[in-house]
Amino acid sequence: MDNIHQFVQKSDVNAAALAIFGIIGATVVAFKVLSFLKLLFDVFLRPGINLKKYGAGRGGWAVITGATDGIGKEFAFQLASKKMNIVLVSRTESKLAAIGAELEQKYNIETKHYAMDFAKGADSDYQALQQLLSPLEVTVLINNVGTNHEMPTPFEQETDTIIKSIVEININAAMRMTKIVVPQMVSRKNGLIINLGSFAGLVPTPFLSVYSGSKAFLSSWSQAIGAELAPKGIHVQNVNTYFVVSAMSKIRRASMLIPMPKPYVQSVLAKIGTSGGASTPYTMTPYYSHAIANWAIDHLFSRGFWVQQNYNIQTDIRKRALRKKEREAANSKKL
Template identity: 35%
Template sequence: MSALRFFGISAIGLLITMAAVDQFSLLYREISRSCSFYIEALAIVGAWYTVRKCVSLAFDTYSALRLHVIPKLSGEIDLVKKYGKWAVVTGSTDGIGKAYAEELAKHGVNIILVSRNKEKLEAVSRSISETYQVETDFIVADFSKGRELYPAIKEALKDKEIGILVNNVGIFYAYTDYFTNLSEETLWDLIHVNIASATMMTHIVLPGMVKKKKGAIVNLSSAVCCQPTPMLTVYGASKSYLDYFSRALHYEYASKGIFVQSLMPFVTTTKMVAFSSTVSKRSIFFPTAEEYASHAVSTLGLSIRTTGYWKHAIQLTLGWLAISIANSSRELTVPSEMEYRTQLPHPE
């Protein structure tokens, strides 16, 4: 009797087990059938994301080639025909300003140099004229003096056909410091030289460009304009002004034949960064003013907002990538894509 009872219990257990297995198999099939839709949906989303990234990469690659490579291979553009006979370059006795003026002279553009040191102006003017066989002129102007010097500049330029204006003049901090430690004189110099000069020079030259329906204005901003720069607060803010001013002005006057460009270079080996023994030395990362100007001029008419140099463009991209990686590791704060694109590492 006990044996029959044992086999009976075993048979019942086997039936229960088989039923459980059958239920699990059924449950698994139902779950698989339900999940297949989500898996397919995720596969579609993944494919769409991959396609978007590939298209974006292809577009960015083409844009980089179009801006930094093709102009160098396709030959020189006739800047005189495209914009006009004369170019005005401020802050043109040293650094990027001087190199940019020389690069324009290579293209046959006559140059008007504007700076505060008469002896340097005479020397650079004579050198450019003799080297590149173009006409040159110069205007002595200390932009830190404020509004009093602009009537004389306007009078000196009234009979010139200005095709290109390069607002390059600018001053930097003697060393990084807190805003409250800066003297009032330093603050006014930064405002007058970095902000007011570009504004007023543009106001003087632009009406003539509009009248002949062609012209180009280049404003030397900086990569620091793309993020807040503690300890360089006013300098960074002044460069942000130039960047905004350039873009807004281009939208206002593009339909009238005027091209306005914001140049945002990273570090170049000029006197402005002489305070640092590291960045003032020429290296693969820090081009000379001449190297930078050669590439920057080739972007004229192609991009309204650019670093101006392919090495600097790579630094910009790496900066975005570094910020993206840094922010992705934070659990509580995930910046938007726009925030990624404006929080660049400090280039100077």
């Protein structure tokens, strides 16, 4: 009789344990399903903040770093098409002047430009920029300029010059530009700061360690200043970007996962204030396939799994890049 009683008690405990695990499992799955539905809502249905809030059509200025190619150039054209005045900043004076003239003629807006090499981190350049920007009503800052390792490289073999230029361009330029424009945004209680983040900042990327670390900095810093500046009316958004066709990505053909700069920037500007696939605050992943990839990284498998995937991908890219270098060296010897 005692044995039967114990058996009944044990199976009651087992059933209760199973029910608890079942409830926990169902809750976890329900949260994941809900977060995926929110992603679909953000990416396909929810409208972003209208750029009129940031002075589009009312004399507001957008400052764009790295504005003469790729994603930055596309921001310049799309913001100009929404009647924002534009300040273009990158290295090449001739490209800056040509793009400025094209924007003015095409969209009937005002432009200004300043040529500087962010890698130099020269105080004189930032002072000149401060003077250029102080009389303007700067309402939007696109911290877009960025640089990467020339190829996937083990950290200890990377040159000091490349390490220094990644830190100077990807980290210091964003902070210094932000420091220049934030005081006037605060005084007007209005502003938008967009930082061009990367999936390399979301998942540490072996062999691109300094680039990856710089984008992780950008992600963390964007969240911190995003919280500081929100009560002052300034919206900060780290844009989590997977690959986009550009000179930097060295990818020439678009695919489902790799858009051209035009649709990519369209997705960013249409979705200001939404998060898309990103689950970190003050962060957005607006492009639909990037959003799904971001969601998968955040919700499926461990972070260690994704780091190992990056290790495998970059090892393969490094092998191919080294073989290409060898071929080029052999060809140049033949000439």
